[in-house]
Amino acid sequence: MSDRKISRRSFLGYSAASFAALAAADVLSGCATADKAQVKGTGTGAAAGGSMITGYFERFGIDEDIIRRALAAAMSKGADFADLFFQHRVVNHLALEDGEVNQAYASVALGMGVRAVKGDQTGYAYTEDFEPEAIANAALTAAAIADAKAQGAVADFRRIELPPSRYAVKRDWEDVRIAEKLPLLQSVNSALFAKDPRIQKVAASLADESGHILVARSDGLIAEDAQPMTSLAVSAIAEQNGRRESNFCSLSGRSGIELFSDEAVSRLVDKTAQRTLVLFEAVQPPAGIMPVVLTAGSSGILLHEAIGHGMEADFNRKGISIYADKIGKPIAKDIVNVVDDGTLPGARGSLNIDDEGNPAKKTVLVEKGVLKTYLHDRISAKHYGVEPTGNGRRESYACAPMPRMRATYMENGPHKREEIIASVKKGILCESFTNGQVQIGAGDFTFYVKNGWLIEDGKLTRPIKDVNLIGNGPKVLSQVDMVADDLLVDDGRWTCGKDGQSVPVSQGMPTVRVPEMTVGGQGSQG
């Protein structure tokens, strides 16, 4: 049993760890419980008997009657809102080590969660048993958050129609055979070994996921989404004169196998080789305060930690974020514009709807340096009297939703990358990252730089490695004084953790300059 962590800190990881831990399932196409034959009977036409309304989940025997009963049970003790979240997730994981694809993991998760809400109080229960009685019992258990008589009734159901999916796949992962996936991993392996004789070991893995969710709410809304996800992760170990170095790169998105074009795979391989081999030349930067340049792409980790978490409205509703009471106030220079965007096509952090059934939008956090909007779930939107922003997310049916980021990035600014580097007399440039963490209330945050460069007299002079940077969110953000025009949203496998729940996210940034941050290097400045 792992140790329990209770800190309110949130973290972001470029998850090398999610291999065996994740419910990984493979060719387990389709149904974990019911027979696929059932699906054929419904699909088209006649919504009679409520069959259309539950869409994909009808194959598991979920119909309008079950939903109505469960919502009524959840509302039966005086809750003012209730919702049901049905989820079916099939995950496959294939791994190559020592030249062979010889490990496969697959998992199926099928379950539903019931939430009863009274004000800002939440009752939650979940079950993997789809018998109507089990679902109703879960609903009654959640209902116990309230202790009065039923007040609201369940409204008439209406299924919301979504615009075309932001992540339609050419072919469902469930229809892609293992034999089609093997060459991908094998080509990564041989291409990487061909790069350089110093490369000693290559590990590669391909994960794919077919996810379906259905949200049904006491206000009558019913929404459904198909949420594919995939990632290709590569790690390399190289040796030179008895020294060893390793590195890790990944490519991920809400996409089908088409994400892994020859070109994309070859970029991933190049990046992995380059970022591993350069470590032999790399040094530890000095310890202390210095100017920091963050290059375009995964540097968005700065935003995720320095402002993103602090803008999640649950922390502000409770008054425990350093950004509480700062809406409408200037917090950065006017060249700084930050958004959290659920609408990017195929991005890992994109959503059509959030896990409360709200359409996912592009939400402006900072506009011309002024703090604009928190990231809301339903409870916080109601608290603040605003429209939900589509940030109510959860790890799975076993968890109640809360405000979470999607794709967080800074918009382009007026400067050029070269001009930013040239402006630094002595500092560092950060290129790739492994993870970050923040304290919501104190605002202190860190991120770990895997690859970077020393900047001396405006020039990149020596590679650096393995160093943690630490700063205070509002302080660092207010200091950002140069923003380039080269915005890039990173396509790595980023996973965000908060209160024990992990969700996939994206992040991006143009090249920026922070005049001073504490660099956790070794040795003195000199």
Add this chain to the structure above:
Amino acid sequence: MTRETNGNPRAEMPLIPDATQDASAAENLLQTARRAVEVAQKHGASGALAFVNTVREVSVGWRDGKLEKISEAVTSGLSIEVYADGRYAAVSSSDMRPMAIEKLAVQAIDMARALAPDSFRGLADPKLLYSPRMERNLSLHDTSYGEMTADKRREAARLMEEAARDVEGKENIVSVTTNFSDTRSVVAGASSNGFEGFYRSTAFCPSAEASVRDPDGRRPEDYDYAYARIQADLPDLSSIGKNASRRALGRIGAVKGKSGKYTIAIDPRAAGSLLGRLMGPLTGSALQQRRSMFEGKEGEAIGSKLLDIVDDPFVMRGLGSRLFDGDGIAARQMPIFEAGVLKDFYIDTYYGRKLGRAPTTGSPSNVILKPGTKTQAELLRDIGDGLLVTGFLGGNSNGTTGDFSLGIQGNIIRGGAIAEPFAEMNLSGNHLEFWKHLTAVGSDPYPWSSRRVPTLVFEGAQVAGL
């Protein structure tokens, strides 16, 4: 430890049937695991290993004077590893109906057959396997668990919150959240070559978090918790609430110190995570994949003589205690470091075969660092001037080279005593050098973790700040 607030004590009648309730639950799960193995064999697997578990999890949260959240569920999981035609695959699912299990097993076999053969894959050596005749009572299951009620949990959470607000400086408290959660789990496993095992366990976790207002605009937070298998082992709950708010209030006015080399003491609550980073590359997988800084270093001194660590799966009521591991291998005690010298690795069956070494076990159980004789206060007196690290913030550790760089917070040590708090600083070094400077360990191992680590003192640590 809790008291009834309203009405008469009553037995809890959960709406969601508690499948962990009876002692027979474990044997039922064992039947399911056996069936999964048999079905896999029937469909062509040469070998199979299955684990089944059921967990009941209940949690109550309290915030700022009222109930905030209740949550309850009973969930199940089944995993099957199959070996077929010299190939390997693993599957898992929450659906344990016989039809579904059969389908899952068939799919696992189909999946394995699509892969490359792997001569190193196979079930663990039968001589190493656990069987129920090796059972010993580790007291992992609290027989009074069934007496826990919704009211008792609410009262526990309420009491912690009330206590948190009853401390000096309480006017600076912004928010307090408390939680009482408990679980009862049953796990069973079986393999086609003779492994069988099952056990029930419980866990109780009261926790409190407090946020406070710092005059400089920051809202520092901190927390406290306990985590125990047996409810009677929990401390007085009000102390958890009070510790959380006192710790948070103690963060007010945090400063950033100068960069330099310091003598540092690491508080037991934080020390476990640093030890975890040292021990991560001790796995067979890291060794075989050449990602371990410990390669070729068995028998060498990695740390000072005070680095003395045993992996002990048989700690009574221990949070990491177990009878068998994920390969079905019977648990045993194992020295990891003796007087600083590296003695053994965490090697599972697969990587053991790849490395040509006997397997030990694939993952840590209880990690026990031998305590010293001095209290933390005595150690701080000996240090005189330095830093007491009470928490880490982010950072990472490179298991291939040993380099690490971690955000730290805590208190300045001045004149042998705890002085003002510090924040926004960073500790860095290389494990292969750093642990040689472990100059003292406390008598205070942390009780609420499977890593029982006391206060650790290091000299000459590189810290970044101003």
